[in-house]
Amino acid sequence: MSQTTQTQSLTLVQAVRDGLYGEMERDEDVLVMGEDVGENGGVFRATQGLIEEFGGDRVIDTPLAESGIVGTAIGMAAYGLRPVAEIQFLGFMYPAFDQMVSHAARLRTRSRGAYTAPMVVRAPYGGGIRAPEHHSESTEAFFAHQPGLKVVIPSTPHDTKGLLASAIRDPDPVVFLEPKLIYRAFREDVPEDTYTVPLGEAAVRREGSDVSVFTWGAMTRPTIEAAEELTEEGIDAEVIDLRTLSPLDEETIVESFKKTGRAVVVHEAPKSGGLAGEITTTIQEEVLLYQEAPVKRVTGFDVPFPLYALEDYYLPEAARIKDGIRETVEF
């Protein structure tokens, strides 16, 4: 029998901080670097107090230069450190895009494994907090499209700490995107000790038999809400939080679909070229003969993320998700 595990009640952003703390304590090669991560403790307080615990050589305020942050992290990782780079918002990742896709993603393959880049690039992503321009994007598909990168998006405090630990210990570069809309939305009991939640494994958040609804990150909560409300209409939806977008957990997607024969994908990124397309095609390729209805996408629109006066019209919410599920079930 396992020992009683001590837990603490944490928000998602506190779980990021706790996960960083645990990994830094466990492995002295782990370091945190980025803009305002030191004295300021990160613009969302995800690194609060770490500089007092671990000092300025392991909690590093860098110049304002995303390409420099990610590029030097690659060098550090190749040399044997385990850098966790913070990019302040996903919308500011793009100066580092070249370093991410041309180098972090390819170093292992180019050197046939002689050099590797075991590093994490963390960034808050997504809308719904009335943020300024370029602070609300959800462009995970850019990174999931790049072979060599792993892409992880947690949706609960418990998963956040465990997935972050896995990402830091992973031998390959991981883009770790944090749903800032729910950074402080709710608390969950999180073990005080370090633990891992494996990458590449989806979580079934609600079991159901009529339709499979695939989602991740900040969209998980309105999707569960929609599923719960639909029980009143006699619809029993299964909700699957993918958690890792690259590599996709094909087995869980396929097994759920075999059971329900119907699927909806919910993401806040724009529809065209979004990961709903990849998930839908996977279903088509693997389990076509189980299919009873077209796969429905409930997503953001194919427009640049609007300034905040219109963001609530852009983002999918429970009513839209319910429409999509209902349409799929009633097909």
Add this chain to the structure above:
Amino acid sequence: MSVLQRDPTDRVEILDEDGHVREGAEVPEIGDDRLVEMYRHLRLARHFDERAVSLQRQGRMGTYPPLSGQEAAQVGSSFAMDEQDWLVPSYREHAAMHAHGWPLEQILLYWMGAEDGNVPPAETNTFSVAVPIATQIPHAAGLAWAMKLKGDDGAVVCHFGDGGTSEGDFHEGLNFAGAFDVPAVFFCNNNQWAISVPRDRQTASETLAQKAQAYGFDGVQVDGMDPLAVYSVTEEALDRAKTGGEPDEIGTATRPTMIEAVQYRFGAHTTADDPTVYREESEVERWKQKDPIPRFETFLRERGLLDDERVEAIGQAIQDEVAETIEAAEQHPQPEPAEMFASVYEDMPDRLEQQLAYLEELRDSHGDDTLTEE
């Protein structure tokens, strides 16, 4: 005598901390009315800023980047520009934009989350706000390059911060400007802090101004809290941008200049951060000794251009103007959801039309309150 061709550490200063003209300093030639108008803009910027922060605190506006302390750099530089010159701001240059013709109401609308705030008013050569850091610098070099290629008279003033000089786009923009010898003034608002990261963590360079030398043109430091000094260096840099000749040797350009306006942000980076976490109050107090507004007021009083009565009248007029601006911005119609789709392309693709129709169906079937509830 040129105020540009000097060592980058030799800061251009005209007013001392008390607002008296420094010994040997040359006051730029600016008409009396224009000087008073500059003062009015400084006061307007400060009051606007205080009201904007208060609007954010009351939940009437989203995150806002305050400018208090930085009025002289913004107003002084924009006052040195001609109408045909282009202003390329980052995101804190509300006063510079306004002095170059951008209505304050639109600045409020932008920070209130409405794209209408980003629409340039007719005949104002001001680029829209750039929130990503330093990305506007190559745009400025390109605008200036196009002016040169088309044989037009203007020049470009491009604003960015001390943190922005660490980005790759800073290097690429200034390098192109030097290589193609374009009429651009790169105006660095060194306010000492990039959110919580101090200037000395950005670079081991002694000054930011000296970086220009590597691109083949002059960089000059100026007291960015002295509107006259800022005006003076910007005016000369613009004149040089427009009249520069052919470079006479490799490694020189005749038109671009970088100005490092040394100043201080009195408040937070934005309303989302708390500067007491990362800097000492005594440092803020020290820089407040250089507050541009009382200094410039003293200068104008000594010239006989201001007295208590005029100062009071300007203060009252500014309060009324800002109050009216806020009222107008808050009464501005909320944007229609369809606007998200309208300007993505010149011609809306079919798929986008379908999505727009779907959104309108959603509004009909669920109502706006359901779609927009938190």
